[in-house]
Amino acid sequence: MSKTRFGSLDGIHEIKKKNVAGTTLISALLFVLIFIGFLFAVSKAAEGSVTEQRQSLSEAIDRAIIQCYVTEGRYPESFDYLKENYGIIYDDEMFRVDYVIFGSNMKPDVTIINLQ
Numbered sequence: 001m002s003k004t005r006f007g008s009l010d011g012i013h014e015i016k017k018k019n020v021a022g023t024t025l026i027s028a029l030l031f032v033l034i035f036i037g038f039l040f041a042v043s044k045a046a047e048g049s050v051t052e053q054r055q056s057l058s059e060a061i062d063r064a065i066i067q068c069y070v071t072e073g074r075y076p077e078s079f080d081y082l083k084e085n086y087g088i089i090y091d092d093e094m095f096r097v098d099y100v101i102f103g104s105n106m107k108p109d110v111t112i113i114n115l116q
Helices: 010-072 079-086
Strands: 095-100 108-114
Touching: 010 079, 010 095, 010 108, 079 095
Parallel strands: none
Antiparallel strands: 095 108
């Protein structure tokens, strides 16, 4: 091979091959870490979306219960009555609504359960 005033260039090729392998490994690990971070961020965003949907459903049901009481003078006798007459729409595969009536003059207890 070539000779320079510092010595032979044969060792430089071996050093470059070792660095390429190390750099490739570091790049692959960095890519995997970034990808895992991205998946974590997406899952957190989706989780926040479900929480927000649940909160919106809870507020809509409360508004409908109060509107029913104000307009009809009584609380709704069932959750189906609220859905039919006050336009409550929700994803029943994502949430379950537990609607418990204590009496016609007492506000019903509503519990929303996440199914997913």
